[in-house]
Amino acid sequence: MLKNLNRTWLIFGPYQLFIKIMLLGLFILSLSRMGLVVWQWERVSAVTDLWTMFSQGVRSDLIIMGMLMSPIALLLPILVNRWFWPVSRWILLIWSVLILTFIVFMEISTPAFIMQYDLRPNRLFIEYLKYPHEVSSMLWNGFRAEVLVGSLVTILSGWGITRLLKLQFINFKFDWPEWKIWLFWPVLVVILALMIRSSLGHRPANPALFARTSDAMVNSLYINSAWSVYFAIYNMQHEDKSSELYGKMSHEEVLGTLSQLYPWIPNDADAKNPTMHFQQATQHRDKPLNLVIILEESMGASYVESLGGLPVTPNLDRLKKEGWWFEQLYATGTRSVRGIEAVVSGYLPTPARSVVKLSLAQQNFFTLGGLLKQQGYFTEFIYGGESHFDNMASFFIGNGFESVIDERDFEDPIFTGSWGVSDEDLLNKTHQRLSELNAKNQPFLSFVFTSSNHTPFEYPDGRIQPYDQPKQTDNNTVKYADYALGAFFDKAKQSDYWDNTLFLVVADHTNRVYGDDLVPISGFHIPALIVGADMESKQIKTVSSQVDLAPTLLSLMGVSANHPMIGRDLTIESEQLSPGRAMMQFADYFALMKGTDVTVLRMDQPSKSGQYDRLKRRMEVIGDASESQEKEALAHSLLPSWLYREQRYGISD
Known part of the structure; x- marks a missing residue:
C-alpha cells in the first residue's frame, strides 16, 4: 500500500x-x-x-x-x-x-x-x-x-x-x-x-x-x-473607503435624509462644516457650570441592578435617585476609543477605527474640550494608565485639552495594576484637581477615564466584600469601581465645587459583547447618570445614544454654542424625541435602532430588519430591510466618514 x-x-x-x-x-x-x-x-x-x-x-x-x-x-x-x-x-x-x-x-x-x-x-x-x-x-x-x-x-x-x-x-x-x-x-x-x-x-x-x-x-x-x-x-x-462597505449615497442625499430626522442640521453639503449649527441652551445661567465626565471602563448595564443586571453597583444605584438617569442608553461600539469619540466629540460610529486613532483627527477635530476652551474653560484629561495608549494623549492635546495627567503624575498610589493606578487613586487625584481649579475660580472641564475594570481585573484588598470567587473577576472589579465612585461623590458633595459643577458618569462600553443575535444589542446597553449642581431626579426613558450626551450637557450647563454634533438635546421633553434612536457598530455590522425597530447594514449583503425586545434582550430578524430603513441607516453610517475624510467636523470659527 x-x-x-x-x-x-x-x-x-x-x-x-x-x-x-x-x-x-x-x-x-x-x-x-x-x-x-x-x-x-x-x-x-x-x-x-x-x-x-x-x-x-x-x-x-x-x-x-x-x-x-x-x-x-x-x-x-x-x-x-x-x-x-x-x-x-x-x-x-x-x-x-x-x-x-x-x-x-x-x-x-x-x-x-x-x-x-x-x-x-x-x-x-x-x-x-x-x-x-x-x-x-x-x-x-x-x-x-x-x-x-x-x-x-x-x-x-x-x-x-x-x-x-x-x-x-x-x-x-x-x-x-x-x-x-x-x-x-x-x-x-x-x-x-x-x-x-x-x-x-x-x-x-x-x-x-x-x-x-x-x-x-x-x-x-x-x-x-x-x-x-x-x-x-x-x-x-483602506479605511478611506471603509464608509462604502454598506453602499453609496451622494453627500446631498445623506444630509437631506438626516436633516429630516435632525431638523437642526443645515441641509448644505457645500458648507465648510455641513452639520455646524447653533444650539441654544435650554437652561439659562448667569455663570455656566463646570463639567466633569467620568467614563467608566466596561461598566455595562448587566452590572447594574436597576437596569436588570447584577447587584454590584450599589453606589451608582443610590446616586441615580439624585439626578438624570438614562434607562435606555446605548454605546456606539465595543472599544474604549469608540466611547471616547462619542461622548467627547458627539461623533457617530463608522466601520473604520475610531477617530481617536486616525491621522486626520489629530488636530482641528471637534471636541467638548476645544469648544469649552474657547469659552474660557480649563480643559484636562485625567487617566490612571499610560495616556499614549490608543493614541489618547495625542488626540486630546491636539483637540483642545490643555493638560493630560496620567500614571506618571501619581505619587505613592494606593495600588498599581497592569493598566495603571486604581480607580481610587484616579478619583482622589480628580478631587484634588477640581478643588485646586475651583479655588482659583477657574471654570473647568475634566474628562476622567477609569481603568480598574479591565482584564486582568486587579484592585486593592480590603475595599469590598467580593461578589464572587476567585478575587480577580469582572463582577468584583465593577463592585470595586463602584466603591471608588461612591467614595468620590461622598467627598464631592462636601466640596466647594459641587454646587457649580455638573457630573456625567457613563460607561464606555460593556465588558463583553456576545450573543447569538446578528447584533447583540443588549451588549450595548450601558448606564449613564447626570448629577450635581441643581440637578433633580428624573428618568430618561427614551432610547438614546452616547452621541446625545454632549448636546444635553451643554444645555444643562447653560452653554449656548455653535457645534457640528448631530446628537439630540435631551433637555427637550423626551416625548418630542420618541421613540428615540441609537447607532451601534459591531464588527462589520452597523445597526440603527429606532424605538424597537432595528436596521442592520451588512457588508456586500442585503440589509436586515428586526425587532428588539428589551425584556427578553433579544433581537428577532424579520426579513430584509425596506428601502427607507436602509437609506436612514446608510446615511448615519456614511456621514461621519465623509466629515472625517474631508476634515469638515471642526470647531466653529
Whole structure:
C-alpha cells in the first residue's frame, strides 16, 4: 500500500511538495474548526449544519493557504531544480514551517479571543500589538495559563511540523525534466488564483460571503483566524473607503435624509462644516457650570441592578435617585476609543477605527474640550494608565485639552495594576484637581477615564466584600469601581465645587459583547447618570445614544454654542424625541435602532430588519430591510466618514 501511495505522489513530481503542505494546512485548520464547533455546539447547531460549516470552512481555508503558499508556488520552477536544490530546499522548508506554525498559533489563540470578544481574532488582535507593555502585563496576569499552554502547543507543533516536512524535503528525488516542471507551472498558477479568489464573480470572496447565519460568532467560525486577521489588516490600509462597505449615497442625499430626522442640521453639503449649527441652551445661567465626565471602563448595564443586571453597583444605584438617569442608553461600539469619540466629540460610529486613532483627527477635530476652551474653560484629561495608549494623549492635546495627567503624575498610589493606578487613586487625584481649579475660580472641564475594570481585573484588598470567587473577576472589579465612585461623590458633595459643577458618569462600553443575535444589542446597553449642581431626579426613558450626551450637557450647563454634533438635546421633553434612536457598530455590522425597530447594514449583503425586545434582550430578524430603513441607516453610517475624510467636523470659527 505504501508503495502505491509513493507511486501516486510521483505523478505530481516536485509539485507534490506544494500539495502536501496544502493538505497539512487544511488538516490543521479543519481540526481546529472541529474543536471550536464542539465547544460552541449549542450555538452552531441552532443556526447551521455541519456540512455547511465544514464545506464553507474548507473554502475559506483554501483562500488563506493559497495566499500563504504563493511565494513558494510562484518561485517553484526556479527553486526546484538540480542546481539550486541543496540550498533552496532549506528556504522552502523554513517558509513552509513558518506558515504552518503561524496557522497553528492563530488557531491556538482563537478560543481565548472568542471568550473575550465573541468573535475570531480580528483587527483588535493587531491594534493591541502597538502596546506591548500593557498587553504583556494583561496577558501574564489575566491569561497566564492560556499563554503558557498556547506557547507550549505552538512550539511543539512547530517542532513536529519541522520533523515531518524535513523528511519530505530531504528525501525528495528529482525525476522530472526541467521542461516538464515549467509546462505544468501555469496550471499551478491558475489553481492558486482560483483558490485565493474563491469566486468567478466580479469580486473575490471576503469574510462577508461567509456571514450565513444570524449569529456573528458562528459566522466567524466559517473562516479561519489567519484570514480574519489578514482581512482586518487589509481594511485598515483602506479605511478611506471603509464608509462604502454598506453602499453609496451622494453627500446631498445623506444630509437631506438626516436633516429630516435632525431638523437642526443645515441641509448644505457645500458648507465648510455641513452639520455646524447653533444650539441654544435650554437652561439659562448667569455663570455656566463646570463639567466633569467620568467614563467608566466596561461598566455595562448587566452590572447594574436597576437596569436588570447584577447587584454590584450599589453606589451608582443610590446616586441615580439624585439626578438624570438614562434607562435606555446605548454605546456606539465595543472599544474604549469608540466611547471616547462619542461622548467627547458627539461623533457617530463608522466601520473604520475610531477617530481617536486616525491621522486626520489629530488636530482641528471637534471636541467638548476645544469648544469649552474657547469659552474660557480649563480643559484636562485625567487617566490612571499610560495616556499614549490608543493614541489618547495625542488626540486630546491636539483637540483642545490643555493638560493630560496620567500614571506618571501619581505619587505613592494606593495600588498599581497592569493598566495603571486604581480607580481610587484616579478619583482622589480628580478631587484634588477640581478643588485646586475651583479655588482659583477657574471654570473647568475634566474628562476622567477609569481603568480598574479591565482584564486582568486587579484592585486593592480590603475595599469590598467580593461578589464572587476567585478575587480577580469582572463582577468584583465593577463592585470595586463602584466603591471608588461612591467614595468620590461622598467627598464631592462636601466640596466647594459641587454646587457649580455638573457630573456625567457613563460607561464606555460593556465588558463583553456576545450573543447569538446578528447584533447583540443588549451588549450595548450601558448606564449613564447626570448629577450635581441643581440637578433633580428624573428618568430618561427614551432610547438614546452616547452621541446625545454632549448636546444635553451643554444645555444643562447653560452653554449656548455653535457645534457640528448631530446628537439630540435631551433637555427637550423626551416625548418630542420618541421613540428615540441609537447607532451601534459591531464588527462589520452597523445597526440603527429606532424605538424597537432595528436596521442592520451588512457588508456586500442585503440589509436586515428586526425587532428588539428589551425584556427578553433579544433581537428577532424579520426579513430584509425596506428601502427607507436602509437609506436612514446608510446615511448615519456614511456621514461621519465623509466629515472625517474631508476634515469638515471642526470647531466653529
